[in-house]
Amino acid sequence: MLRLENVIFDDHIPNWRRSRIKSMRHVIIFVVQGTFQFELDDFNTELTKGDILFVRPGPYRSGTNGPFPPHQKYVAHFQLDESSRQLSAPHGSEKGYVIYKTNRAEYFRQRFHALHQAWIDKSAYHEFVCHGLISEILGSMLQELDRKNIASSKLKLARQIEKHIQQHFKEEIRLEQLCELVQLSPNYVIRIFKEVFNQTPLGYIHQLRVSVARDMLLQSDITIHEISNYLGFCDPTYFNRVFRKITGYPPSQLRKERKEAEAESVVRNR
Structure with a gap:
């Protein structure tokens, strides 16, 4: 079972910064536009449009805006039960995270947009809608990762x-x-x-x-x-x-x- 805890849309925040914090839950970050710097434990990387970052509980993460105009990204925080954790275990199980560029950026943008709208709307049955959307996003991401074993x-x-x-x-x-x-x-x-x-x-x-x-x-x-x-x-x-x-x-x-x-x-x- 998956339990969604928060959905955030960072929309061109001028002085965006994420202080170093330990990930206590699963996190999916999808970059819509722009560039920003991100650190996971001792690994530094630059995330750009179309990148997806999947973080399991454990790693320390921090970040700042990149050298370009402020970025846009969606961030979803959620918990997984034991059976669901086993399902996602092959991805990021060694380092605690995985980064890749999706070839379905428009699909993920639309799904995250719908998820964020449902999350902030809080209308009737929004929990069911949010659960369906985040489950779909996670499942689609894992399917893509299964096809990423490329030289x-x-x-x-x-x-x-x-x-x-x-x-x-x-x-x-x-x-x-x-x-x-x-x-x-x-x-x-x-x-x-x-x-x-x-x-x-x-x-x-x-x-x-x-x-x-x-x-x-x-x-x-x-x-x-x-x-x-x-x-x-x-x-x-x-x-x-x-x-x-x-x-x-x-x-x-x-x-x-x-x-x-x-x-x-x-x-x-x-």
């Missing part, structure tokens, strides 16, 4: 390709460019990248673009056509098709739901 050489190459994509995802990225970057054949580039991230480089580019598009639809008044051009799709029809394939709904629906929510908020506050 470090392959991981290094895949991360190099990923970094290039993240830096240029709004531009046209051809497979030939990625092959030249790592000096490998097209088939090998696709095979290694898919082995690490469970999708092709093109699929990763689409996931990244759609994730940014979703934020723009929710947080700006830029038109769908402008968003399509900004993210390098050029053809709005193609953008709509890719967006629907990844999210299950068209971008126009998300924009419509946002406007309806804003209108309802205005009415309630009159």
Whole structure:
């Protein structure tokens, strides 16, 4: 059985700092944006967008903002009973923690957002909703970790390709460019990248673009056509098709739901 104890959303806190403290419960940290420095026992690392940190009870942890603008991250604290602890034992059992970059960042962002909203809402049945969401998040994370037994050489190459994509995802990225970057054949580039991230480089580019598009639809008044051009799709029809394939709904629906929510908020506050 899993018992959720706290859910936190650190949203661009200017002087964020975590004093050194011993982890007394299980913790999952998911980085939405930005960079920050983190220390676990004597291990120092930099966590960036898409990183997931799973900490078991025991290690000492501390952290500070990175050299870039303040970050965004979700943090969930929970307890596990004996059977659940055995289920998660293979991951982080030696060091007490495990860090990896998820290839399903948008999925985890949506799940954590829903979990945080349910946690702070405290409406009827919120405990059942929260339990279901954190269980789903933990299960999805453990499934990903089971697929991470990949040679470090392959991981290094895949991360190099990923970094290039993240830096240029709004531009046209051809497979030939990625092959030249790592000096490998097209088939090998696709095979290694898919082995690490469970999708092709093109699929990763689409996931990244759609994730940014979703934020723009929710947080700006830029038109769908402008968003399509900004993210390098050029053809709005193609953008709509890719967006629907990844999210299950068209971008126009998300924009419509946002406007309806804003209108309802205005009415309630009159």
